[in-house]
Amino acid sequence: MTRDEAIETLTGAGQAGDEAFPLLEAAIACAIHDQPFRDPQPVRTLAVHAAERLAERIGGEGPDEALTETMASDLRLNGDLLNHDSPANTDVIAVAESRRGLSGALSVFYLDAARRAGVKAQGVDFPGHFLLRVETPEGPVALDPFSQGRLVLPSELTRRALRAGLTPHVADRLDVLMAPVTDRQALIRLQNVLFSRAIRSQDYEGAERSALRRALLDPDDHRPWLDVAAAREKQGSLAGALEALSRARTVDDPMEVTRQMSVDRVRLQLN
Known part of the structure; x- marks a missing residue:
């Protein structure tokens, strides 16, 4: 596979x-x-x-x-x-x-x-x-x-x-x-463990992968996309971070203001 x-x-x-x-x-x-x-x-x-x-x-x-x-x-x-x-x-x-x-x-x-x-x-x-x-x-x-x-x-x-x-x-x-x-939540928790470990060890590629898996497993949750964006930003992939933040914005929830602040921060780095 x-x-x-x-x-x-x-x-x-x-x-x-x-x-x-x-x-x-x-x-x-x-x-x-x-x-x-x-x-x-x-x-x-x-x-x-x-x-x-x-x-x-x-x-x-x-x-x-x-x-x-x-x-x-x-x-x-x-x-x-x-x-x-x-x-x-x-x-x-x-x-x-x-x-x-x-x-x-x-x-x-x-x-x-x-x-x-x-x-x-x-x-x-x-x-x-x-x-x-x-x-x-x-x-x-x-x-x-x-x-x-x-x-x-x-x-x-x-x-x-x-x-x-x-x-x-x-x-x-x-x-x-x-x-x-649920079984879905159980598997997502395991990916959260991987994300936390990767962030601590500064393995930002691994952190991005684990966050992406969470996003795919629970497409109604915006938070994994914020973690994908953060991991990409740490790798210097600002365009990729903006893409992830845009994905987060498509999920309707009360965190829109926080996500917009993240988008603006990354865009400032691109300018």
Whole structure:
């Protein structure tokens, strides 16, 4: 798959409704867009094996236990503690090969297997750490894909929320802490991680690519185009920055004044 083909896939994913969002294929396209001409078949093979194994386990175990045992024990997916900041940990092709990654990348495989096997699971955009919400007969539970899919108790969720800076008033509300997000939002969060890392390391080309992927995945959000513009401006591509700002202006929202200020700033540099 080429970078252009990846863009085509991401564009199609962005136009799909949330219920039909192709999480696995969109995640593959994100990886190829970042580093093209790689073979995505190991990702698809792992996904098929995960769904088949999970389907075998369902019935003999609770849905949360079946998902954890399948992904962490059978398929050995786990967080990468030694190379936490490696770009490979956000790339599903690299994760399929190493079986190590960040929680957001591991969650792609968890969520895809759950969808195929009929387990109700959703991502949770928890502060500083992506989690999974799995519906069980006893109620929803939180799993941590980074820590071998282990169960995260409500008391620990509260402690984590307090450490992340949430107020006690919010940290005690499990309905807020375990609010589910769509598969689209889960994948966008992963691209946000890449953008932040690229900006910190002054990899502005990488930052531009990750911001562009967010823009394609959610065409109704103007903010990724502002990040594309900022990354292009850092590279000295002022015409490209203006183009991105123009794209942002086509999305109707209350931030028009802010975008116009950005356009004017870049135009001044061109004059």
